[in-house]
Amino acid sequence: MTSTELDLTTTTPLATPVTARKSRAGTARIRFGLIVIAVYVVAAAIGPWLIDFDSVATRTADRLKPPGSRLSDGSLAIFGTDQVGQDLLAQMLQGARISIAVGLATLLLAGTIGVTVGIAAGYFGGWLDGVLMRLADIQLAFPSILLAIFIAALLGPSVVNVVIVLAVSNWVTFARVARGQALATRRREFVDASRTLGAGTWRLIRRCVLPASVAPVLVVATVEIGHVILAEASLSFLGLGTPASTPSWGVTIANGRNYLADAWWISTVPGIALAFLVISLGVLGDALRDRYDPRLRSL
Amino acid sequence: MGAYVVRRLFFSVFVLWGAVTIIFVVLRLVPGDPAYIMLGPDADQAQVDALRAQLGLDHSLAQQYVTYLTNVVHLDFGQSFRLSTDSMTLVMQRVPATIQLASTALLLSLLIGLPLGVIAALKANTWLDRTISVFSLLGQSTPSFWLGIVMILVFARNLQVLPSSGSGSWAHLVLPTVTLALPFLAILVRLTRSGLLEVVHEGYVQTARAKGLAEGGVILVHALRNALIPIVTVVGLQFGALLGGTVIVETVFAWPGVGRLLIDSISRRDYGVVQAAILLVATIFVLINLLVDLLYGFLDPRVRLAGDR
Amino acid sequence: MTATDDPTVIPAGQSPAAALLDVRDLRVEFSTSAGPVTAVDGASFEVRPGETVALLGESGSGKSVTAQAILGIVPKPAGRVTGGSIEYAGRDLLAPGTAGSLRGREIAMVFQDPLSSLNPVFRVGAQIGEMFRKHRGASRKQARAEALDLMRRVGIPAAEKRLDDYPHQFSGGMRQRVMIAMALALSPKLLIADEPTTALDVTVQAQIMQLLARLQAEEGMSLVLITHDLGVVADVADRVVMMYAGRVVETGPIREVYDHSAHPYTAGLMGSVPVIDGPRQRLTPIQGSPPDLLHLPSGCSFRPRCQYAGTICAEQEPPLLPAPGRMPGHQSACHHADQVLSQGAPHV
Numbered sequence: 001m002t003s004t005e006l007d008l009t010t011t012t013p014l015a016t017p018v019t020a021r022k023s024r025a026g027t028a029r030i031r032f033g034l035i036v037i038a039v040y041v042v043a044a045a046i047g048p049w050l051i052d053f054d055s056v057a058t059r060t061a062d063r064l065k066p067p068g069s070r071l072s073d074g075s076l077a078i079f080g081t082d083q084v085g086q087d088l089l090a091q092m093l094q095g096a097r098i099s100i101a102v103g104l105a106t107l108l109l110a111g112t113i114g115v116t117v118g119i120a121a122g123y124f125g126g127w128l129d130g131v132l133m134r135l136a137d138i139q140l141a142f143p144s145i146l147l148a149i150f151i152a153a154l155l156g157p158s159v160v161n162v163v164i165v166l167a168v169s170n171w172v173t174f175a176r177v178a179r180g181q182a183l184a185t186r187r188r189e190f191v192d193a194s195r196t197l198g199a200g201t202w203r204l205i206r207r208c209v210l211p212a213s214v215a216p217v218l219v220v221a222t223v224e225i226g227h228v229i230l231a232e233a234s235l236s237f238l239g240l241g242t243p244a245s246t247p248s249w250g251v252t253i254a255n256g257r258n259y260l261a262d263a264w265w266i267s268t269v270p271g272i273a274l275a276f277l278v279i280s281l282g283v284l285g286d287a288l289r290d291r292y293d294p295r296l297r298s299l
Numbered sequence: 300m301g302a303y304v305v306r307r308l309f310f311s312v313f314v315l316w317g318a319v320t321i322i323f324v325v326l327r328l329v330p331g332d333p334a335y336i337m338l339g340p341d342a343d344q345a346q347v348d349a350l351r352a353q354l355g356l357d358h359s360l361a362q363q364y365v366t367y368l369t370n371v372v373h374l375d376f377g378q379s380f381r382l383s384t385d386s387m388t389l390v391m392q393r394v395p396a397t398i399q400l401a402s403t404a405l406l407l408s409l410l411i412g413l414p415l416g417v418i419a420a421l422k423a424n425t426w427l428d429r430t431i432s433v434f435s436l437l438g439q440s441t442p443s444f445w446l447g448i449v450m451i452l453v454f455a456r457n458l459q460v461l462p463s464s465g466s467g468s469w470a471h472l473v474l475p476t477v478t479l480a481l482p483f484l485a486i487l488v489r490l491t492r493s494g495l496l497e498v499v500h501e502g503y504v505q506t507a508r509a510k511g512l513a514e515g516g517v518i519l520v521h522a523l524r525n526a527l528i529p530i531v532t533v534v535g536l537q538f539g540a541l542l543g544g545t546v547i548v549e550t551v552f553a554w555p556g557v558g559r560l561l562i563d564s565i566s567r568r569d570y571g572v573v574q575a576a577i578l579l580v581a582t583i584f585v586l587i588n589l590l591v592d593l594l595y596g597f598l599d600p601r602v603r604l605a606g607d608r
Numbered sequence: 609m610t611a612t613d614d615p616t617v618i619p620a621g622q623s624p625a626a627a628l629l630d631v632r633d634l635r636v637e638f639s640t641s642a643g644p645v646t647a648v649d650g651a652s653f654e655v656r657p658g659e660t661v662a663l664l665g666e667s668g669s670g671k672s673v674t675a676q677a678i679l680g681i682v683p684k685p686a687g688r689v690t691g692g693s694i695e696y697a698g699r700d701l702l703a704p705g706t707a708g709s710l711r712g713r714e715i716a717m718v719f720q721d722p723l724s725s726l727n728p729v730f731r732v733g734a735q736i737g738e739m740f741r742k743h744r745g746a747s748r749k750q751a752r753a754e755a756l757d758l759m760r761r762v763g764i765p766a767a768e769k770r771l772d773d774y775p776h777q778f779s780g781g782m783r784q785r786v787m788i789a790m791a792l793a794l795s796p797k798l799l800i801a802d803e804p805t806t807a808l809d810v811t812v813q814a815q816i817m818q819l820l821a822r823l824q825a826e827e828g829m830s831l832v833l834i835t836h837d838l839g840v841v842a843d844v845a846d847r848v849v850m851m852y853a854g855r856v857v858e859t860g861p862i863r864e865v866y867d868h869s870a871h872p873y874t875a876g877l878m879g880s881v882p883v884i885d886g887p888r889q890r891l892t893p894i895q896g897s898p899p900d901l902l903h904l905p906s907g908c909s910f911r912p913r914c915q916y917a918g919t920i921c922a923e924q925e926p927p928l929l930p931a932p933g934r935m936p937g938h939q940s941a942c943h944h945a946d947q948v949l950s951q952g953a954p955h956v
Contacts, residue, residue, distance in 0.1 A: 134313075134317075135317075137310075137314070138313075138314050138317030138318065138321070139317075139321075140536065141314040141317075141318075141539075141581075141584065141585060141588060142314070142317075142318050142321070142539070142581055142584070143539035143540065143542050143543040143580065143581070143584055144539070144540075144543070145540070145543030145544075145546065146542070146543055146546070146577050146580055146581065147321070149543075149546060149561065149562075149565070149577075150322065150325065150573065150577050151325055153565040153570075153573060154325065154326070154329045154336060155329060226440065230440075230442055233442055233444075233445075234442065234443075234444055234547055237442075237444045237547070238444075238546070238547065238550060238562055239562075239566070240565070250444075253442075253444065253445055253448065254444075256448070257448055257551075260448065260451065260452055260456060261456060264452050267445065267448045267449075267452075268445075268448075268449060268452070270445075271441075271442060271445030271446075271448070271449065274442055274445065275437075275440055275441045275442060275445070278440040278441075278442070279436060279437065279440040282436060282439065282440050283436070500683070501724060502719055502721055502724035502725035502726075503724065503725055503726055503727040503728070505681060505719065505725070506717075506719060506725045506726070506727070506787075506790075507727070508679075508681045508711070509679055509681060509711060509712065509716070509717040509719075509791075510711070510712045510716075510738065510739060510742075510790065511708065511709075511710075511711035511712025511713060511742075511743060512712070512738070512742055516742070521727050524727075524729050524730075525727070525728065525729055528729070598729065599728070599729060600728070600729060600774040600776070601728060601774070601776050604774070604776075604777070
């Protein structure tokens with residue numbers, strides 16, 4: 001009797017094409033996202049030079065002109081004018097600059113805080129990890145827009161304050177991702193090997209842990225920047241973000257509320273611009289996440 | 300189950316303590332005398348002195364903290380400066396309106412979001428799925444304050460079928476509810492779709508088919524029940540965003556809830572009311588998450604029984 | 609138990625009309641981004657009432673997909689049956705709705721990994737009882753009593769206590785017993801067990817196989833055992849259907865195929881199995897690697913790994929023919945079956 005066994009499970013030929021299939025996924029979405037974002041960035045960078053915008057100028061003759069109107073100086077207002085006769089397009093280009101700058105600055109600040117905290121927690125572990133992660137838990141259990149509103153209310157409206165407020169309410173995501181990477185890297189053999197060879201803590205973090213965190217942190221940053229820009233606009237709309245004198249999208253939309261009956265375009269057009277940017281960032285972030293780090297999906 | 304409930308309860312209390320502490324720390328971290336900041340430049344010295352005494356600003360930081368905690372435990376946030384009523388009472392009066400708005404929005408999201416997510420998963424990669432996904436992406440990316448304004452423009456000004464603001468009838472509830480629900484609904488669609496797609500290839504779904512169950516039963520009983528487990532957690536966390544969203548939606552539609560009171564109080568520098576409102580909303584959120592955690596334990600026996608073994 | 613000494617088994621070679629399950633030229637294709645893959649490519653075999661048939665083959669040989677096709681649960685939309693026929697007791701299982709109406713009642717299945725195959729969020733009693741509630745319209749109480757009865761029959765100790773436990777509270781072997789109880793609920797006439805012991809400890813494997821053999825004898829049902837493990841089926845199976853790259857390469861009574869392999873793949877497998885009670889000898893593994901279904905060679909799929917391969921093997925796909933000079937019912941798909949046979953059995 002053959003009372004023995006044989007293991008034939010060497011490879012699964014069917015599995016190969018399945019894994020190969022995903023690697024190219026999302027190319028179209030990444031391309032779409034990058035192109036739209038590039039257009040916004042270019043418009044924000046050079047737009048305000050091409051079309052003058054003077055935040056204090058008022059031209060009563062050109063008040064509340066609908067999109068496509070000729071203004072008194074002969075120029076064309078593609079998106080119309082607002083309640084003080086300002087060209088809406090010029091205002092929106094300036095707004096794009098503010099939104100993108102606030103978004104990037106916030107990510108930089110939140111990312112720096114988050115990655116530092118996350119790597120410290122993940123690499124050193126122990127009580128430090130416990131304290132930092134409980135802090136993160138508390139903050140996650142607290143609606144972030146409320147925290148932002150509270151701090152913004154105390155600090156008062158200013159561009160710098162918006163960045164601080166949004167960074168404080170967004171660092172946790174970065175901390176969690178960086179901590180996960182630090183935990184995973186710390187246990188890898190090459191880290192042990194470097195440590196055995198006499199590499200110091202700082203060097204290990206800089207050469208082993210930090211590089212491993214770069215890709216997932218960038219993916220998270222792409223996903224988060226849309227949320228940050230949206231949050232900035234929401235705060236500005238509530239009068240808690242950028243000051244009323246700055247032409248940020250949120251402020252412009254809030255101003256237009258009072259003229260809905262006569263000038264629908266003041267609130268509508270900047271909102272479309274804002275939504276389209278956030279959608280493109282979302283598409284890009286999702287595609288990058290799907291391609292490089294599907295584990296981050298729950299974020 | 301008992302140990303699990305106790306653990307979650309303990310965490311909730313801990314989080315609330317954390318929230319109170321954060322508010323205390325932020326108030327002290329902001330440069331300048333908290334009493335001056337809270338009262339604003341036009342306050343007279345008597346008011347400032349009264350507030351300084353109430354906050355215990357002449358004591359040590361540790362003593363201030365103890366005083367603060369004691370006050371919070373007694374729900375004492377002082378008198379509202381402008382409305383000469385107890386701050387907490389003022390906030391409590393607004394709670395029903397906010398809960399009404401948030402719960403109808405939640406209900407609407409669940410009633411539409413879950414089925415749409417199931418349909419998208421079942422018809423994955425068809426035109427129907429793509430349409431639903433685009434809709435979901437739009438819902439997540441559209442700023443809700445802007446959406447609210449556009450809906451006022453379309454439904455109140457142009458079509459004149461719904462009131463633009465205020466409260467009182469079910470018609471007043473429609474626009475704020477839809478505005479508040481949309482982002483949440485969009486996330487729910489997306490989570491349901493991906494959650495269901497993750498489990499339809501699981502062994503137990505194949506088993507359910509092999510058992511000869513009807514396809515509807517296979518998906519709705521065996522697959523969805525498992526897919527819901529991770530969804531419930533994220534829904535709990537996203538509910539915070541929905542509560543935050545009430546601030547914006549209530550402002551846009553002049554809905555007399557806690558969120559609008561919060562914004563009004565900020566512009567009046569009525570910080571007792573601001574603190575009371577924020578802590579109250581945080582408490583609601585913590586309670587919802589406690590509920591979600593218990594539901595999670597109910598949905599997943601592996602979690603519920605882990606502590607008892 | 610072998611084919612020759614079991615009176616319930618109809619001798620090999622009888623007319624296929626007597627078969628309970630008759631699979632003819634079955635083809636199942638999967639679409640992948642790398643192109644269509646033929647997972648089952650013209651497989652034919654039959655299962656008679658009360659018989660135990662071992663469906664043998666390595667991963668990707670198409671044995672599990674064949675089982676899915678029989679139950680009508682080939683994963684959609686990637687996979688679909690593109691040809692052939694499957695008849696169960698004279699009914700066309702490929703006709704819409706037929707497989708669905710028989711699934712669970714007449715044809716049941718036990719899967720490889722009992723942990724992932726049981727729903728983690730339902731109590732095992734409810735999962736077994738669901739069969740009675742959904743198919744027989746039993747009340748909750750009746751279903752519970754039936755489930756308890758089944759759990760006792762499959763040898764789960766303290767069954768009345770364990771009825772309300774969840775799958776994660778069971779050991780691997782006990783979970784598989786639950787799966788078997790669920791499959792047996794409606795007294796099916798055909799049970800398909802897909803690698804029922806692969807995920808289990810070696811000591812538990814034997815118990816589960818004994819349980820399956822006992823239940824099969826008690827119920828008088830037919831059993832299709834899908835496995836890659838020659839040892840597992842040797843004691844329980846009557847006949848063997850050997851699959852390679854989606855095709856049946858050899859079939860026949862189990863001792864006949866084991867002792868007189870008429871296909872080089874089977875012969876090679878025998879050569880790579882250590883014989884515990886036989887003389888000490890070198891194991892000879894099969895050369896080469898398992899077939900890539902996307903790039904199958906022309907003619908015989910086994911050709912690149914075969915020591916007998918000649919020019920005809922590249923030109924013609926070998927048909928499944930009676931093994932020359934062997935028992936009726938012993939068939940092999942090899943152009944050089946006579947040569948393989950003349951090499952003699954690799955071991956005695």
